[in-house]
Amino acid sequence: MKGAGSEILVHPGRCTGCHACELACEREHEGLSRVHVVSRNGVNFPAFCRHCDVAPCVSVCYRMALVYERGRVRFKQESCTGCGLCEIACPFGAIFTGANSYPIKCDGCENRESSGKIPACAATCPSGAIEMRPVEDFGKATRYRAFRYVRSGGFIGEGS
Structure with missing residues (x-):
């Protein structure tokens, strides 16, 4: 989520894999979570839209539904054909059909942001695996490293 x-x-x-973020997201979005805890090689992490500046899902959407x-990254259902290209293109596995x-996909809890609250997943995470940070904490190198690791099926460890 970006903004403010x-x-x-x-x-x-x-991430302990407790799924509290999923439950919080479900409560915010009429019973349908936009975040999913993924577990690979014994490592858990919440998968949700990162709202990429240059988003692969937006690039492949020929109907401009994203x-x-x-x-x-905003979804416009009235333009969508349901082709699934966006789901395939997302390097984070964060778009679900x-x-x-x-x-x-995650909307960044826009409804909460308008009232000054952080996204439900970050507000609920008991282990601090999801947190809000100033944009200045994210450099291009960090973003590229995250993209490269996730795309290759790897994980970004605490020391990366």
Whole structure:
């Protein structure tokens, strides 16, 4: 999530796999979580949209159902054909196809942000695996390293 000078930072090494973030997201979004805890090689991490500045999902969407506006990748259902290209293109595995074939993705809890609250997943995480940090804490090298590790199926450890 981007906006108000902050972004969500994920610490995979801190995630215990408790799924509290999923439950909080479900409560915020009418029973349908936009974040999912993924476990690979004994490491848990919450997978959700990172709202990339140059988003692969936006690039492949020929109907412009996904657009980058005001620091977020936004979904416009009325333009979507349900082709699933965005789900394939996401390097973070953060777009999921719903029962109606439309993508389900994190909206950064825009409804909470308007009232000055942080996203439900970050507010709920008991282990501090999900937190809000100032944008200045994220350099291009950090973003590239995260993209490269996730894309290769690896994980970003605490010491990376």
